Amino acid sequence: VRGTTGTPIRLKYEKLGKVRWIGHRDVARAMERAFRVVRVPLAFTQGFSPHPKVSFGLALSTGHESLAEYLDLVLAEDVDVDALLEPISDALPEGMAVVGAARLVDRAPALQEAVRAVEWRVQIEPNAGVRERIAAGLDATALPTMRRRKGRDVEEDVRPVIRSLTVLDEATVEMELHTQPRSAKPGEVLAAIGEITEVRALRTHQWIERDGMRHEPLTADTRPCAAQEARAS
Amino acid sequence: MEKGSLAPEHGPGRAAFLLLYPDTYEIGLPNQGLQILYELLNERPDACAERAYAPWVDMESAMRAAGVPLFSVDTHRAAADFDVLAFNLSAELVYTNLLNLVDLSGVPVRNDDRAPFDPLVIAGGHCTYNPEPLAEYVDAFVIGDGEEVIGEIAEVVGAWKRGGRATREGVLRDLATTAGVYVPSMYDVTYDGPQIREITPRYPDVPAIVDKRTVADLAEWPYPKNQLVPLVEVVHDRLNVEIFRGCTRGCRFCQAGMITRPVRERPEEQVRTMVREGLRRTGYDEVALTSLSSADFSGIDGVVAGLVNDQEGTGAVSVSLPSLRVDAFSVGIASEIQKVRRTGLTFAPEAGTWRLRQVINKLIVEDDLYTAVDAAFSQGWRRMKLYFLTGLPTEMDDDTLGIANLAANVVRIGRRYTKGASCTVSVGGFVPKPHTPFQWFGQNGVDELERKITLLRGAIKGTGAHVKWHDPAATYAEGLVSRGDRRIGRVIERVWRAGGTFQEWSERFALDRWLDATRAEGLDPDWYVTRHRTQDEVLPWAHIAAGLHADFLWGDWQAALAEHGLPDCRWTPCYDCGVCTDYALEHVVASPMAPAGGSQGTGQDLTRGGETPVAFLGRKPAGVAS
Numbered sequence: 001v002r003g004t005t006g007t008p009i010r011l012k013y014e015k016l017g018k019v020r021w022i023g024h025r026d027v028a029r030a031m032e033r034a035f036r037v038v039r040v041p042l043a044f045t046q047g048f049s050p051h052p053k054v055s056f057g058l059a060l061s062t063g064h065e066s067l068a069e070y071l072d073l074v075l076a077e078d079v080d081v082d083a084l085l086e087p088i089s090d091a092l093p094e095g096m097a098v099v100g101a102a103r104l105v106d107r108a109p110a111l112q113e114a115v116r117a118v119e120w121r122v123q124i125e126p127n128a129g130v131r132e133r134i135a136a137g138l139d140a141t142a143l144p145t146m147r148r149r150k151g152r153d154v155e156e157d158v159r160p161v162i163r164s165l166t167v168l169d170e171a172t173v174e175m176e177l178h179t180q181p182r183s184a185k186p187g188e189v190l191a192a193i194g195e196i197t198e199v200r201a202l203r204t205h206q207w208i209e210r211d212g213m214r215h216e217p218l219t220a221d222t223r224p225c226a227a228q229e230a231r232a233s
Numbered sequence: 234m235e236k237g238s239l240a241p242e243h244g245p246g247r248a249a250f251l252l253l254y255p256d257t258y259e260i261g262l263p264n265q266g267l268q269i270l271y272e273l274l275n276e277r278p279d280a281c282a283e284r285a286y287a288p289w290v291d292m293e294s295a296m297r298a299a300g301v302p303l304f305s306v307d308t309h310r311a312a313a314d315f316d317v318l319a320f321n322l323s324a325e326l327v328y329t330n331l332l333n334l335v336d337l338s339g340v341p342v343r344n345d346d347r348a349p350f351d352p353l354v355i356a357g358g359h360c361t362y363n364p365e366p367l368a369e370y371v372d373a374f375v376i377g378d379g380e381e382v383i384g385e386i387a388e389v390v391g392a393w394k395r396g397g398r399a400t401r402e403g404v405l406r407d408l409a410t411t412a413g414v415y416v417p418s419m420y421d422v423t424y425d426g427p428q429i430r431e432i433t434p435r436y437p438d439v440p441a442i443v444d445k446r447t448v449a450d451l452a453e454w455p456y457p458k459n460q461l462v463p464l465v466e467v468v469h470d471r472l473n474v475e476i477f478r479g480c481t482r483g484c485r486f487c488q489a490g491m492i493t494r495p496v497r498e499r500p501e502e503q504v505r506t507m508v509r510e511g512l513r514r515t516g517y518d519e520v521a522l523t524s525l526s527s528a529d530f531s532g533i534d535g536v537v538a539g540l541v542n543d544q545e546g547t548g549a550v551s552v553s554l555p556s557l558r559v560d561a562f563s564v565g566i567a568s569e570i571q572k573v574r575r576t577g578l579t580f581a582p583e584a585g586t587w588r589l590r591q592v593i594n595k596l597i598v599e600d601d602l603y604t605a606v607d608a609a610f611s612q613g614w615r616r617m618k619l620y621f622l623t624g625l626p627t628e629m630d631d632d633t634l635g636i637a638n639l640a641a642n643v644v645r646i647g648r649r650y651t652k653g654a655s656c657t658v659s660v661g662g663f664v665p666k667p668h669t670p671f672q673w674f675g676q677n678g679v680d681e682l683e684r685k686i687t688l689l690r691g692a693i694k695g696t697g698a699h700v701k702w703h704d705p706a707a708t709y710a711e712g713l714v715s716r717g718d719r720r721i722g723r724v725i726e727r728v729w730r731a732g733g734t735f736q737e738w739s740e741r742f743a744l745d746r747w748l749d750a751t752r753a754e755g756l757d758p759d760w761y762v763t764r765h766r767t768q769d770e771v772l773p774w775a776h777i778a779a780g781l782h783a784d785f786l787w788g789d790w791q792a793a794l795a796e797h798g799l800p801d802c803r804w805t806p807c808y809d810c811g812v813c814t815d816y817a818l819e820h821v822v823a824s825p826m827a828p829a830g831g832s833q834g835t836g837q838d839l840t841r842g843g844e845t846p847v848a849f850l851g852r853k854p855a856g857v858a859s
Contacts, residue, residue: 026464029466032516033462033517036517037513037514091516093234093464094234
């Protein structure tokens with residue numbers, strides 16, 4: 001959505017409950033249908049096959065929930081976005097809601113490049129030895145795991161991906177993971193540490209980092225606009 | 234849940250229907266018939282309806298392993314807790330899935346084995362015009378339009394439910410005496426050698442002939458009002474608005490056109506309202522105006538102009554007209570509604586020569602096709618897709634080669650406008666269908682269809698066109714069931730028991746399973762598939778009536794063999810097919826005049842239909858015999 005005329009906007013949304021079983025593409029389609037129902041005045045690309053200027057951030061794996069998903073779009077007209085949040089949420093499937101909006105600066109970096117870290121709260125199968133296992137895992141110099149890349153099984157080390165990993169109780173852990181240069185899913189991290197099984201994962205934050213400071217995407221590269229984090233529901 | 238899904242309320246006073254499509258969610262959800270019934274039943278105080286689809290094989294085996302029966306999508310209620318399992322049957326090769334879903338529900342697959350309290354198994358849809366292959370597996374079939382009869386069925390089922398589902402005989406008898414409902418166990422079939430001698434009702438109050446139900450005025454049924462919007466991508470993922478039902482072009486191979494007569498158009502204003510409100514509610518950016526031949530809708534100009542005007546401020550909405558007619562008028566409509574994204578257009582000439590097109594009564598003159606294609610290429614379309622049938626009655630190799638000739642000329646026209654012009658020829662094997670003039674025709678076998686496809690592929694090589702074709706083995710199996718009788722039921726059961734589910738999916742289909750099952754039942758598959766029937770033969774669907782007189786169909790069959798075409802009866806004198814007169818119905822058409830461009834021969838000089846325009850003379854493509 002960079003380098004365009006129109007008003008660039010960033011939206012924050014949730015994906016909770018049963019709707020976690022629809023994939024990233026289906027989320028995008030649901031969002032675009034909701035925009036049309038509410039008649040959000042989206043800007044369109046020019047040319048032979050015009051499409052709305054909407055770009056999604058990091059994909060959320062099918063089956064995972066999130067309190068902090070983001071997308072950028074460009075409006076053809078400068079309208080009061082905050083007034084649109086509730087109608088868009090109403091038009092979205094149950095479990096999805098738009099919870100905040102911000103006006104982006106022109107030529108803001110794309111979400112997929114700007115976001116550097118994500119936080120997860122992971123429900124695991126109750127595990128009495130979880131504290132020891134995770135302490136050992138964090139002490140390890142490498143945590144090799146097998147991943148499928150381009151149809152081949154490749155060994156990768158997920159230790160560098162882990163920024164922090166905390167045990168809340170026998171059935172819950174929290175972790176912060178790097179997204180660049182490589183990322184990993186919370187289940188992959190736990191599997192690499194060994195004998196910890198993910199039951200359900202919730203993304204709680206995404207972070208953009210600049211000059212040693214970290215920002216929530218609604219406050220990075222954005223200009224003040226109406227109430228951020230305004231809870232729509 | 235999907236937008237448009239309802240919150241069905243169950244209770245002792247409500248007949249509970251589980252509406253089933255016997256294929257995956259992605260294929261079944263868009264089915265408009267089931268969506269209409271879903272709304273109608275849930276509007277009633279004495280009924281409720283939920284939906285289910287066929288779980289894919291991996292899910293099915295996980296369910297069986299865990300002892301989980303089939304359940305509804307809406308409230309995850311077990312299938313056997315419903316009063317009715319109501320199936321849509323729109324293709325023959327899904328029949329094994331019907332058996333599988335009944336079994337996965339924990340209900341015995343054969344009618345005879347069901348206990349009094351088991352749910353009733355009912356089926357509707359186009360395939361029920363020959364219900365016999367499933368006569369031992371489905372308790373009752375609905376013939377024709379479902380909008381009115383579904384309420385009558387709900388009342389009968391409601392009474393059965395209030396009686397504690399105590400006996401089966403009473404409710405089946407009540408269904409059998411409901412107009413448009415066929416209960417196979419109320420009829421005896423006797424045989425004379427392999428042939429059927431007679432099909433007779435067992436009781437005096439059960440009708441000897443079951444006539445189809447027909448909704449006289451579509452304006453009274455603006456359904457679905459709240460089309461389901463799935464959360465995952467499905468086929469036909471768009472708003473669908475039915476603009477008319479029925480077709481009188483009289484294409485002789487087309488079962489849908491024969492059994493849905495007469496033509497009943499939806500009022501133009503209602504179409505516009507349904508489109509406007511549907512787009513607004515669903516958020517779709519595409520709407521299909523559905524019917525058997527949408528460019529024939531007498532209000533098509535107004536609807537299209539209205540749509541284009543309504544689009545202001547809503548972003549680009551694309552309109553699709555399935556079954557585009559082959560003429561310049563249709564291309565004009567297409568260019569009106571498709572200002573952008575002009576990539577491919579599809580036409581269905583169905584046969585390669587004018588002679589054969591007269592046989593099948595698809596009266597497209599050569600000139601029409603080229604004019605349409607020229608108009609399309611000149612307005613920016615680059616890919617033409619042409620649909621053909623092969624294995625048609627009287628088809629000769631010249632007709633097959635004629636397909637290559639047409640395709641080569643289409644490419645040649647396209648290259649005048651763009652180097653990227655392409656033409657894809659899509660060939661399907663013809664399966665004769667009940668209640669059509671071709672119901673007596675012996676289908677081409679697998680070898681013959683393969684030979685013709687090979688011939689066509691050779692002739693088309695080097696023309697710049699491409700060929701796609703349907704597997705002749707699947708065509709054969711479809712033919713076995715299409716005109717099958719009650720004995721074919723056990724064949725279907727054997728195929729199912731041997732693991733033959735999802736037979737519409739090429740990776741799951743194997744003809745050998747069908748052939749082995751047929752022989753194991755002591756039947757000869759060719760007797761069913763490739764044999765020509767005679768006029769005096771009692772056909773398995775003789776007791777089911779679509780309103781078409783047998784002598785009309787036979788006469789039309791003879792006219793086909795004489796290579797004689799019949800123009801559209803909407804705008805020409807009545808041929809007395811029987812539907813309007815017997816059922817006291819009329820065509821509901823807004824305009825007394827044929828639409829611009831004519832329809833099926835009206836207003837055209839048919840004596841010159843086979844003439845190739847001067848521009849193409851003397852430029853025969855390689856491989857076409859002169």
